[in-house]
Amino acid sequence: MKNLFYLVAFALPLTGLAQYTDVINSNRPGLSVSAYAVGTNVIQMEAGLFYEQSDHELLNTESDIWGTDISLRYGLLFEQLELNYEGSYQNQNISLIGTDVSENLTDFSRNRIGLKYLIYDRYKSEERSKPNLYSWRANNVFQLKNLIPSVSIYGGATFNMGDNPFYVGDPAVSYRGMVATQSKLTPRFVLITNIAYDRISTDFPELSYLVSLSHAFGNPKWSAFLENQGIQSDRYSDVLLRGGVAHLLTDDLQVDLNLGASFKNTPTRIFVTAGASYRFDLHVDKIKAIDEQSADANGGAIKKNAMKKKDRKENKE
Structure with missing residues (x-):
């Protein structure tokens, strides 16, 4: 889906551990x-x-809804x-x-915090991550084994927060669980699925799924996705379809646009979203850090030996 710059998904098998x-x-x-986590x-x-x-x-109502998500x-x-926070704050004018x-309603339609943990990395094995040097087809054409996903x-x-008009009667805190999977179908196609059970402990728990297929174009800075979402709850049920594009401006900055709609008329929903993603990259690769420490240690030892040789030479003179 929640999509990523999908180019990253194609690069993931090359990252090993x-x-x-x-x-x-x-x-x-x-x-x-x-x-996958951000690192x-x-x-x-x-x-x-x-x-x-x-x-x-x-x-017999119509609504205009404006909002922001983060x-x-x-x-x-x-x-x-990975630790993450997800929030959507919206203003809905119902006529x-x-x-x-x-009537005008304003509050959070989504406000949650959680932890995500990768329990199985499909490409953790270096052998599995290596390309097949003898077969172009094995590297570029869909095979059934490609459906085996990484799982978190x-x-x-x-x-x-207070009396939320979108979730009347819900307690201040409820709970959410989810399983997320990711499969690299081909070098250009990635499949992501989410199955979530939300608002556990409320009178209206919500079961939902998301299935997203992304595609990287010949220019790797551009990608597109198609996503299907299903929601089942006594409060609200629907099936939604959305699609869009993402563009990588720099290694740390991505912009995106997507459109979507519902499949029913209670209500009929049509929506558009534009956004961006930016990262503050403070990551230090452990292997690189170990190598640098080793280099510093070896450098210190070499310098120390050189000083000892210099002292011995001066003593002889």
């Missing part, structure tokens, strides 16, 4: 979450502005672990069609 990549790994555009000591912000037109046939991600302790009656698990909490 590390989650960190040289190019920003964003979950935008879309809402799906990749299986230790990487601080990443992903934000966007959205507009939605929503018409409800049974209630995700803050941090690579915590080790490569497989009764054919009358002057209207997520646990977190959703917060209601």
